Each structure stands twice: as structure tokens, then as C-alpha cells.
Amino acid sequence: xxKRANLIPYLLISFAGIILFALTIYPLFYSLILSLHKxxxxxxAPWKFVGLRNYWDIICDLVFWQIVFxxxxxxFSAVTxxxxxxxxxxxxxxxxxxxxxxxxxxxxxxMMVPPILVGLLWLFMYKKDFGIINNMLxxxxxxxxxxxxxxxxxxxxxxxxxxxxxxxxxxxxxxAGLRSLPQDIYESAKIDGASLWQxxxxxxxxxxxxxxxxxxxxxxxxxxRIFDKIFQLTEGGPGISTETISHYIYxxxxxxxxxxYASALSYLALIMIVLFSMIYIxxxxxxx
Amino acid sequence: MKKGICIxxxxxxxxxxxxxxxGAAPKKGKELKISLIxxxxxxxxxxxxxxxxEKETGxxxxxxxxxxxxxxxxxxxxxxxxxxAYDVLHVESIWFSEYLPYLYPLNEFMEDSELFNEEEYDLxxxxxxxxxxxxxxxxxxxxxxxxHLAGIPLCxxxxxxxxxxxLKPPKNMDEYYKVAKRLTQDTDxxxxxxxxGCALSAKRSAIVDEWFSFFFSYGGGLPDxxxxxxKMTFNNPTALKALKLYxxxxxxxxxxxxxxxxxxxxGSAMQRGVVAMMWNWSNSGSWYDDAESSTVVGKVxxxxxxxxxxxxxALGIPKDAENKEGAFKFITWATSKxxxxxxxxxxxxxxxxxxxxxxxxxxxxxxxxEPLREAGRYARMYWIIPEWSAIDxxxxxxxxxxxxxxxxxxxxxxxASDNAYKILEEAGYFx
Numbered sequence: 001x002x003k004r005a006n007l008i009p010y011l012l013i014s015f016a017g018i019i020l021f022a023l024t025i026y027p028l029f030y031s032l033i034l035s036l037h038k039x040x041x042x043x044x045a046p047w048k049f050v051g052l053r054n055y056w057d058i059i060c061d062l063v064f065w066q067i068v069f070x071x072x073x074x075x076f077s078a079v080t081x082x083x084x085x086x087x088x089x090x091x092x093x094x095x096x097x098x099x100x101x102x103x104x105x106x107x108x109x110x111m112m113v114p115p116i117l118v119g120l121l122w123l124f125m126y127k128k129d130f131g132i133i134n135n136m137l138x139x140x141x142x143x144x145x146x147x148x149x150x151x152x153x154x155x156x157x158x159x160x161x162x163x164x165x166x167x168x169x170x171x172x173x174x175x176a177g178l179r180s181l182p183q184d185i186y187e188s189a190k191i192d193g194a195s196l197w198q199x200x201x202x203x204x205x206x207x208x209x210x211x212x213x214x215x216x217x218x219x220x221x222x223x224x225r226i227f228d229k230i231f232q233l234t235e236g237g238p239g240i241s242t243e244t245i246s247h248y249i250y251x252x253x254x255x256x257x258x259x260x261y262a263s264a265l266s267y268l269a270l271i272m273i274v275l276f277s278m279i280y281i282x283x284x285x286x287x288x
Numbered sequence: 289m290k291k292g293i294c295i296x297x298x299x300x301x302x303x304x305x306x307x308x309x310x311g312a313a314p315k316k317g318k319e320l321k322i323s324l325i326x327x328x329x330x331x332x333x334x335x336x337x338x339x340x341x342e343k344e345t346g347x348x349x350x351x352x353x354x355x356x357x358x359x360x361x362x363x364x365x366x367x368x369x370x371x372x373a374y375d376v377l378h379v380e381s382i383w384f385s386e387y388l389p390y391l392y393p394l395n396e397f398m399e400d401s402e403l404f405n406e407e408e409y410d411l412x413x414x415x416x417x418x419x420x421x422x423x424x425x426x427x428x429x430x431x432x433x434x435x436h437l438a439g440i441p442l443c444x445x446x447x448x449x450x451x452x453x454x455l456k457p458p459k460n461m462d463e464y465y466k467v468a469k470r471l472t473q474d475t476d477x478x479x480x481x482x483x484x485g486c487a488l489s490a491k492r493s494a495i496v497d498e499w500f501s502f503f504f505s506y507g508g509g510l511p512d513x514x515x516x517x518x519k520m521t522f523n524n525p526t527a528l529k530a531l532k533l534y535x536x537x538x539x540x541x542x543x544x545x546x547x548x549x550x551x552x553x554x555g556s557a558m559q560r561g562v563v564a565m566m567w568n569w570s571n572s573g574s575w576y577d578d579a580e581s582s583t584v585v586g587k588v589x590x591x592x593x594x595x596x597x598x599x600x601x602a603l604g605i606p607k608d609a610e611n612k613e614g615a616f617k618f619i620t621w622a623t624s625k626x627x628x629x630x631x632x633x634x635x636x637x638x639x640x641x642x643x644x645x646x647x648x649x650x651x652x653x654x655x656x657x658e659p660l661r662e663a664g665r666y667a668r669m670y671w672i673i674p675e676w677s678a679i680d681x682x683x684x685x686x687x688x689x690x691x692x693x694x695x696x697x698x699x700x701x702x703x704a705s706d707n708a709y710k711i712l713e714e715a716g717y718f719x
Contacts, residue, residue: 041368042386042674128545129562143480149547151692237492238547239689254361256678257386 035263042257054264063240064248064265068272071244074155075223078162082219083212085163086170091200093171094178108168115165119232122161123148126233151241154234158242161229166222170215177211178204213284217277224273245269319348320614323363323374326353328601329571329638330437333631334622341621347614357493360386370608375615379433381424381600385672392605393430397616409620410643417642418664420598424672433602434623436631437571438640440663441501441596442656444558444576445565446471447589449483457591461505464565464593465533468541471564485541487554487566488534490691492684494550497597498567499687502530504668505594514671514717522683523705531690531697538691547691559584569599570663573656574636590659598667600640675715682707 035054037047058064089107093100110118125132126147134144147157181204189199205212227246230236236243236251249269253262324331331353338349352374354362360383366373367390379387398404414421414435425433443464445457449471458464468485475482489498503509508526511517538546543557555572557563559582575581576588603619605612621627625643632639632650638660639645651657670676686700686707695703712718 040674041364042389044368044389128543129560146544146547149544149692151694234548235492237685237688238692239685239694241692251681255681257364257674 031263031266034260035267037260038258039260040257041259047260050260054261055268057261058264058268066240067243067245067248070155070240070242071224071226074159074162074226074242074244075220077159078166078223078226079216079219081159081163082167082170083216085167086215087174089167089171090174090178093175108172110165111168113165115228116232118161118165119229122157122164122229123233126157148234149238151238154238154242158226158229158233161233162223162226166219169219173211173215174208177208181207209284213281217280220280221273221277224269224276245272318346319350320375320611320618321350321352321373322376322378322618323359324351324353324378325359325380325601326355328378328437329574329635330601330631332635333633333637334627336634337627337630341618344621345614345617347611347618349618363387364390367606367608372608372610374606375609375611376618377604377606379425379602379604381598381602381672382670382676384425384433384602385674385676387604388427388432390606390608391432392607392609392612393432394434394605394616394619395430397613398431403613403616404620408624410625413625413641413643417640417645417661418598418667420667420669421600421640424598424600424669425602425604433604434619435600435602435640436619436623436628437637438598438600438664439569439571439638440598440660440667441497441567441594442570442573442590442659442663443565443593444568444572444588444590444656446558446561446584446587448587449564457589458565458593459591460593461502461530461533465537465541468537468565472541483561484543484557484563485565486537487549487557487563487568488538488542488546489550489554489567490538490542490546490688491548491550491553492681492688495687496680496683499530499534499683500668500670501567501594501596502534503527504596504666506530509668510670514673514675514712517709517712517717519705519709521705522708523701527701528697531687531701534687535690535697547688558588567594567596570638570656570660571636573638573654573660590656592659592663592666595666595668596663598664598669673715675711678711679708682711 034047036049036051038050038054039045039047093104097103113121126134128134128144128146131147133147137144145153148154185203185207186199189203194202225246226244227250230242230244230247231250234242236247245265246269249262249265252258252265324334331351335351338351341347342349359378360380363374363377364386367387377387377391379391398406411422417438421435421438422431425431425435443458445467450457450467453470455467455470458467464486470485471483472481472485473483474480489495503526506526506529508524508530511521543549543562546554549557551569551572554563554566554568555575558566558568559575559578561583570590573590577585579585603622605615605619609615622631625641628639628641629644629647629650631637632644638657642661644650645657645661670680683704686695686704689695690697690700
């Protein structure tokens with residue numbers, strides 16, 4: 001009986017282990033092996049081992065570095081904007097507000113919309129002749145802008161769409177953080193004559209650092225992988241001005257069907273995300 | 289009690305899984321799963337008529353529609369995993385080489401007189417329109433698909449605007465530019481353009497098809513085989529002339545948002561009456577006379593000032609199809625003379641059977657059929673190779689950069705040529 005009872009935890013864990021192995025570990029190893037081969041789904045020939053050739057080709061490709069640059073521009077801009085607006089909203093909501101629940105529900109709605117629909121929604125809003133944004137600009141006597149037709153405005157358009165969708169995530173996390181802060185420190189600071197800005201700068205920010213770190217890292221990793229909005233709004237264009245790593249991987253994997261090359265690209269993207277997250281955490285720790 | 293709940297839950301799960309998998313298992317010989325590209329006008333007709341086929345054969349037909357932008361990868365992933373997910377595939381000519389390793393040749397069925405009546409089916413009805421119709425889907429004397437619709441880019445123009453300006457429909461690229469330039473107008477004098485001379489399909493996924501019409505019309509072209517490609521194929525004075533004209537049209541005569549437009553958007557611009565002319569696929573012909581969505585009913589005409597890509601679509605059978613014979617019956621039914629006619633009437637499709645294209649009743653109603661028939665004489669095809677998607681994209685990126693003014697046309701063609709060469713070299717065409 002004792003032996004049988006001891007087996008149960010292992011049995012239960014084994015289910016989770018099998019699922020983890022089948023859905024995470026096996027595909028990871030499979031794609032790692034694939035990244036060392038040349039193989040196209042449109043030519044069902046055996047895999048051809050090429051060693052690190054795919055990685056070398058990617059590193060030597062100037063287009064890849066342009067795309068890495070685009071990805072970082074997008075990621076840093078979107079996450080920074082989302083953080084600033086999210087923090088402002090969280091501070092606003094961290095006090096008694098009439099109709100707070102309704103307002104908060106309305107604010108988090110964009111987060112519930114599938115990203116591909118967000119892309120479609122903004123595609124119509126950016127239309128030059130009947131899009132709502134240009135109609136508003138017309139009311140202000142500003143010439144309509146062909147948002148998605150110029151490299152700079154196209155990137156701005158994608159950043160705005162992403163910020164609209166993901167600011168609520170920052171807002172929710174930061175608001176939860178703010179509400180968990182001890183109030184007695186603020187009261188002491190107030191008695192000592194600290195201004196609102198000083199309370200925010202020297203109490204709120206330092207205490208909120210762990211929450212900020214989590215919110216920013218999660219958004220950074222997610223924004224770095226942006227695909228749906230790019231796919232829907234610009235297909236990476238004009239030229240490659242809004243092409244990001246995920247879209248580039250998609251192009252190689254599911255447009256040109258170079259599966260080995262696409263796998264190598266995926267691994268390089270993964271390495272970049274891990275590296276930058278580690279650097280960010282290290283900086284935060286040092287600052288703390 | 290707890291034990292009972294556990295046993296009940298386990299049994300419930302097993303029964304549920306059993307039911308799910310039983311439901312997913314194909315009923316061999318009784319069911320046909322047809323993969324179609326969503327949004328094609330032929331779908332409307334085929335779906336409305338399929339009950340006739342079901343009644344005749346006793347088979348149940350299920351349609352699985354997937355958008356144009358996603359169907360290739362979705363189907364190839366299924367086919368490479370040999371899931372047997374489909375019995376019939378809708379194959380766009382430009383993707384034929386990608387599908388080829390997974391397609392089953394139709395020859396053995398076509399040689400079976402019980403399954404195929406050659407006289408009644410009339411293959412010549414396709415080839416007399418253009419031989420490309422059948423050539424595209426043939427490899428090594430095997431036929432892998434039967435065509436069910438075709439499209440060629442035509443020049444659609446506003447008859448009323450041209451008449452008012454005393455202009456005639458353009459017959460070549462230079463005339464197209466001149467007319468577009470004349471018709472780009474600020475009609476209310478407020479300093480903004482109200483009607484653009486032309487709309488361009490300059491989106492990354494569409495720009496190459498349009499630019500190729502310009503390139504072809506100036507006498508440019510591709511060598512017969514990719515092995516003959518040189519770095520001069522796209523980097524030559526003809527290609528440069530075509531690109532410079534394309535850039536002038538974008539700068540002077542087209543809405544700036546044309547950069548994000550393709551088939552649907554340019555058609556919509558014509559329907560809204562904001563453009564005077566455009567390069568667009570013949571399938572869009574019926575949109576302009578649709579009183580529910582068009583403001584230009586009866587005002588649009590079509591001409592053929594350029595050779596365009598022959599975008600023919602066929603129905604084929606995947607190697608892993610459960611019911612190949614049933615699938616063959618379906619594709620011969622769906623592409624037969626009678627059904628092609630009915631599908632054309634029902635859904636506004638553009639047929640690739642000459643008998644339907646020249647049917648007097650249809651031609652009377654569908655004014656774009658006559659230009660479409662003429663366009664068949666000049667239609668071209670690109671190389672049907674798996675690397676074409678990458679070459680197309682390499683060209684598209686550089687062409688768009690020219691439109692945004694990032695690089696010169698000369699630089700763009702040099703880069704595009706080098707990139708295309710690299711793609712073909714990598715694939716082993718020059719070994």
C-alpha cells in the first residue's frame with residue numbers, strides 16, 4: 001500500500017512531464033536540429049546537413065540587421081509609451097474615482113481583442129480618404145496622412161496600434177502594484193513635508209521597481225515577437241521599413257518554405273530576447 | 289465517493305475523446321473535403337450547385353475555405369504531415385510548384401473511359417483560349433489539375449471621364465500615363481486632388497504583378513527557364529524604363545495610399561469614384577456594376593494596354609486524399625462546360641473555357657469578357673518554381689523603396705537582380 005501511495009505523485013507528475021516534453025522540449029530540439037539543416041517543405045527531399053551555415057548566412061545578411069534594428073525601434077518605442085501612459089492611468093485610478101469600475105473595464109477592453117483584429121481595426125482607421133483618424137485631422141485643418149505608405153509614419157502607426165492594445169496590461173499591473181504599497185510611508189513623508197513629486201520619485205518608484213521590472217520584461221518579450229499587426233497593416237513594408245523579426249521568420253518559413261533558415265532565425269531571436277532580458281534585469285538589480 | 293467521481297471523470301474523458309476522434313475520422317468514399325481559397329467568385333456558384341453533384345453521386349461535400357494569404361502554408365503543412373485533410377485542392381497557378389510534390393497525377397483517371405468522357409469534357413475548350421491554361425498544371429506529361437477560373441489584369445477605366453476629356457482608352461503604357469496625368473484633377477478647386485488618374489496595386493504582395501505588366505509591355509520578359517537567368521534579366525534599360533514610368537504614375541497620378549493597395553482596395557477606389565483608371569484583375573469586373581456597392585454603375589469599361597500574368601486556378605487531388613476517384617468526379621463536374629457556365633452566371637467568375645467566355649448572352653452582360661478574351665492572347669506566365677515567392681518578394685521590396693524615394697530605380701533593379709540571382713544560385717539552378 002505504501003509503495004502504491006508513493007507512486008501516485010510520480011504518476012501525476014509524469015503526465016505534466018509528457019505534455020511538457022511533447023509540446024515544448026521536443027519541438028525545441030527538433031527546430032534546433034532543423035536549424036543545422038537545409039530543408040524545404042516544397043521539396044520533400046531528405047534534410048541536408050549544413051552545420052552552422054544558416055546562422056552564418058543570417059549574420060552576414062545586412063537585411064537581417066536592418067530588421068533587428070526595426071524590431072528594437074518598435075519594441076523600445078511601444079513599451080516605453082505603454083509604460084508611461086499605463087503609469088499615468090494607474091496613478092489616476094489609485095484614488096477615489098466615481099465610476100471607477102466601469103472606466104477600468106472600458107480601459108482593459110483593447111487587451112481582450114485578438115491582435116489580428118486590432119490590425120484590421122486600425123487598418124480601417126488609418127485609411128486616408130475614409131479613416132476616422134484622417135477625418136479628425138481634416139477637422140483640425142491638417143492634411144490627411146497616408147499613414148501606412150511612408151516608412152516613418154508606417155512605423156509610428158504600428159507603434160500607436162500596439163500601444164492602444166497593450167497599455168491596459170501595464171495599467172493593470174502597475175495599479176495592482178500601487179495598491180499593494182504601504183500607506184504609512186506616504187503619511188510619514190507628508191508629515192515631513194514631501195511634495196507629491198518627491199513622494200512619487202523617492203517612494204513610489206523604488207517600491208514599485210519589482211512590479212515595473214515584471215511588467216516591462218513581459219511586454220518587452222511580447223512586443224519583440226510582434227507579428228499580427230505588421231502582417232495586417234503593412235506586410236513589413238514599405239520596402240522592409242516595418243519588417244520585424246517574427247514577420248521575417250514567417251516569410252522564410254511560410255512564404256519561401258526554407259524551414260532550416262527560419263529555424264535558425266528563430267533561435268537567434270530567442271537568444272536576443274534572453275540576452276536583453278538578462279541585461280535589463282541586471283541593470284535593475286544594480287540600480288536597486 | 290471520490291473514487292466514484294474519478295472513475296466517472298475518466299470514463300467521461302475516454303468517451304468524449306472517442307466521440308471526437310470518431311467524428312473526425314473520414315467516412316471513406318462517402319465524404320469529399322474540398323479546400324477552396326476564400327472569397328473567389330467561383331465559390332459562390334460551386335457551393336450553390338453542389339447539391340446536384342451530391343444527389344448524382346451520393347457523396348457528401350464539405351468545403352473548407354481559407355483566405356488567400358494563409359491557404360498555401362496551411363495546406364502545405366497538412367499535406368507534408370499526410371493528414372489526409374483534403375480530397376480536392378484549389379491550386380493557384382503561381383503556387384503550382386509548391387503543391388506539385390503532394391499532387392496526384394490525373395492521367396490514370398482521364399484514361400478511364402468510365403470516369404472521363406473526353407469528347408463531352410472538351411479539353412480544347414481550355415487550350416483554344418490560351419494553351420497556358422493546361423500547360424501550367426502539366427509536368428513530365430502528367431496533368432495535375434483541371435482549370436476552373438482564370439484572371440488576367442485588365443485596364444479598367446471610367447468611360448464618362450474619358451469622354452468628357454475627349455480621350456480614348458489607352459492602348460499602351462505611354463498612353464496610360466498620359467491619360468492618367470490628364471485625368472488627375474482637383475474638381476472643386478480646393479487645392480486637393482479629388483479624382484486620381486489611376487490607382488496602383490503597390491502593396492508588397494501585389495506590386496510585382498503590376499510592374500511586370502509595365503515591363504512586359506515595353507518588350508521585357510523572363511528567359512524561358514530559370515537556369516538562363518542573368519543579373520541583366522531585371523537590370524536592363526527596358527526594366528528601368530518600366531520602373532521609371534511606374535514611379536511617375538505613383539508620384540503624379542495615383543493616391544499615395546496605393547502603397548497599401550491590392551486587388552480589393554483598387555477595386556473599391558473605382559467603386560467609390562475616386563480614380564479614373566486602374567490595373568486590376570479581370571475577376572473584379574462585376575463589382576463596378578453592383579448597384580449596392582458601386583457609385584459608377586454603367587460607367588466603367590475595360591481595355592488591354594499591356595500583357596499581364598495569366599492567373600489561372602485549378603482543382604487538383606492530393607496524394608494523401610482518401611477518396612481520389614470521388615475527388616476526380618468532383619473536379620470534372622466542377623470544371624465541366626455546363627457547371628462552368630452556371631458558376632459564371634451565379635458568382636461573377638471569369639471562366640477559362642472559351643465557349644463560356646464567348647457565350648453571346650454572357651458577353652452582352654459582361655462587358656469585360658471581350659477584353660479578357662483578347663488579353664488571353666498576350667498573357668504570360670512567370671517561372672513556376674518554388675523559389676518564385678522569394679524572387680517576387682525580393683523585387684517587391686526594392687520596387688516599394690523606389691516609390692518611397694529611398695533608393696533610385698537603377699539601384700533598386702541592381703539590388704533586385706542580385707538578390708534574385710542569389711536565390712536561384714542557392715537553389716542550385718546554376719550548378
